[in-house]
Amino acid sequence: xxxxxDSTRPSRSTIDRSGERDHHAMxxxxxxxxxxxxxGGAAPRWVFVACALVAIALDxxxxxxxxxAAQGQDRxxxxxxxxxxxxxxxxxxxxxxxxTRETEPALRWINTIGHxxxxxxxxxxxxxxxxxxxxTFVTDGVVGHEFQSLALxxxxxxxxxxxxxxxxxxxxxxxRLSDAPVPADSARQRNSQIKTLARRFHSxxxxxxxxxxENDVRELRLLTKPILQYHDPNRPENEGAIFAFAMDNDPDVxxxxxxxxxxxxxGWEYALARTNPYVLKVWCDETLVWSQKRLLATTDPTHxxxxxxxxxxxxxxxx
Numbered sequence: 001x002x003x004x005x006d007s008t009r010p011s012r013s014t015i016d017r018s019g020e021r022d023h024h025a026m027x028x029x030x031x032x033x034x035x036x037x038x039x040g041g042a043a044p045r046w047v048f049v050a051c052a053l054v055a056i057a058l059d060x061x062x063x064x065x066x067x068x069a070a071q072g073q074d075r076x077x078x079x080x081x082x083x084x085x086x087x088x089x090x091x092x093x094x095x096x097x098x099x100t101r102e103t104e105p106a107l108r109w110i111n112t113i114g115h116x117x118x119x120x121x122x123x124x125x126x127x128x129x130x131x132x133x134x135x136t137f138v139t140d141g142v143v144g145h146e147f148q149s150l151a152l153x154x155x156x157x158x159x160x161x162x163x164x165x166x167x168x169x170x171x172x173x174x175x176r177l178s179d180a181p182v183p184a185d186s187a188r189q190r191n192s193q194i195k196t197l198a199r200r201f202h203s204x205x206x207x208x209x210x211x212x213x214e215n216d217v218r219e220l221r222l223l224t225k226p227i228l229q230y231h232d233p234n235r236p237e238n239e240g241a242i243f244a245f246a247m248d249n250d251p252d253v254x255x256x257x258x259x260x261x262x263x264x265x266x267g268w269e270y271a272l273a274r275t276n277p278y279v280l281k282v283w284c285d286e287t288l289v290w291s292q293k294r295l296l297a298t299t300d301p302t303h304x305x306x307x308x309x310x311x312x313x314x315x316x317x318x319x
Contacts, residue, residue: 082120082136090158091124091132099124099131106227109249128232144309148273171304172271180268183259194241194257203245203253206279220245252276
């Protein structure tokens with residue numbers, strides 16, 4: 001998944017599109033919507049996978065949160081409902097090891113151009129480190145959920161007792177950071193080191209029709225604060241943080257930096273994960289260290305990146 005590459009990063013001046021209007025859109029393909037809905041303008045980013053989703057029916061075909069989100073009611077009510085959807089997924093490394101979902105979302109975001117009225121990203125943690133990330137979102141009154149494994153081994157996700165996602169490989173792979181300082185003695189100094197190391201990375205998403213022009217290069221923004229910091233005093237190798245590269249505040253790439261033990265020595269290492277099906281690239285300093293092809297299918301339950309849904313907010317659950 002992670003690799004070294006001799007390619008160098010293009011000049012940032014050639015890809016700065018900060019003055020353009022962003023047509024960034026939500027992720028999964030959904031059932032046909034009203035003409036004046038999400039498809040009324042630029043096509044969303046997930047149209048190219050519209051023929052393949054895993055349909056998971058809800059017991060309540062019209063959950064209250066989708067109505068409140070679509071009508072712009074209290075964001076607290078919407079968040080409570082988004083959290084309830086996320087809580088319906090059971091993340092396990094095996095029969096004995098179940099991950100715990102962080103109560104508060106790691107990131108909350110909307111996308112007015114893409115008609116995403118609300119979205120929340122959640123993290124599942126086991127034994128001191130994150131093992132999965134997932135975004136629950138509402139767009140034009142329809143809800144979906146996107147997963148990415150952050151585990152160092154296979155895992156499984158169940159919905160109402162049924163396995164819906166079971167990646168057969170680790171979601172990420174750590175690499176030792178070259179020219180990184182030795183982890184400092186104090187927690188405050190180590191936190192400072194992590195943030196400094198994160199700034200060495202840069203990321204791009206290369207988008208394509210129908211929402212974008214062909215090979216439309218977009219420079220992603222590193223959010224200044226990590227979306228999660230974690231530390232287990234009993235296991236120093238389980239100390240780290242997750243940063244997001246985003247378009248606006250919608251995350252496309254996650255960067256993990258951890259203090260890990262390798263060959264008996266502690267040192268800073270990094271790993272990367274997608275939260276977007278487009279072509280993605282990441283540089284450390286001027287060296288390309290990670291490149292991902294565009295995913296044409298996002299519903300393979302054995303893949304580390306997976307989209308579940310859609311969930312209808314109509315009177316009947318859509319297939």
